[in-house]
Amino acid sequence: MKYVDEFRDPAAVRALISEIETALTAVDDAKKPLQIMEVCGGHTHAIFRFGLDKLLPQAIEFVHGPGCPVCVLPRGRIDEAITIANHSDTILCSYGDAVRVPGERGSLLDAKANGADVRIVYSPLDALKLAQAHPDKQVVFFAIGFETTAPATAITLLQARALKVANFSVICHHITIGPPLKAILDDPQVRLDGLIAPGHVSMVVGQQIYQFIVDDYDKPVVTAGFEPIDFLTALLGVIKQIASGQPSVENAYKRAVNDAGNSAAQEAMEQVFELADSQDWRGLGAIEHSGLQLNGAFRSFDAKLRFGLVSAQIEEPEGCACANVLRGLAKPGDCPLFGSQCTPQQPIGALMVSSEGACSAYYQYRQL
Known part of the structure; x- marks a missing residue:
């Protein structure tokens, strides 16, 4: 296939729906x-944007997972970024979605409105260029995301060290995909029959990272891309595995993902990061060995150390159901704030902010 329209072909979608209906009869x-x-x-938005939930049989229920990096960003980390941004000699750089996520003291966008120098960048390399252009300022990059975005941060730090850019640092909140899935599968309140793995992360880490789901939990896992044909192909693979009783790790996104992942990206991460003992997740709490921190060779680029910050855990706003949605225990419509007090224009929870957030998808495509 060469063009995106081929991954959205109505006839191919109908054929896959028919195969899924047939596969379900064996379950x-x-x-x-x-x-x-x-x-x-990203898959959540694809489901609702293309109406896949309307086409599929009611024998399938989707559970929305924790694979949105902005959604699992703890409120305390937002407040840390705001604290740094409020320094008069600082430029705080962030990806676009993260500036709108509310902490206890508002959002980075609020801080910008109050005079802080907060800038949206498309890459940590943009932040590094700002540091070179403004040697009289401390330039801090708010580094968030799973293994998808961690290599870009690692490469930028390698370059910053090589160029000896002393006024550049990062708030490191990179996280890993395996531990939160384990935490969810260990939760006795959660019942899952199978998982559709994220294509973006899998491009970096490969397929082997999901093998524990098969070995320890006897659940099928299929990696999917983000177009309707991609997603339905992966869903069909999950259902066939459930019907056969033979779970495995399967790849339905072979044009972008291989078993081993991206070795160059992995090498860059290994040079810069090490596993943290524990990491806080919005809605999931502290999870052991689930986050990346700068290793000893790059500790001088750690903005938390440079600015003397102490991490604090901050509870979710009263009535906010983001935690249960992230754990697969609720749908966005179950939240009493959804669509009334919490909207994309005035978000209370992170899931309403992010372009990958479940609440954002429901609000945009399925207002309840």
């Missing part, structure tokens, strides 16, 4: 509806 009725978690928020 024990006692298991239905099947609880399928799409880990990535």
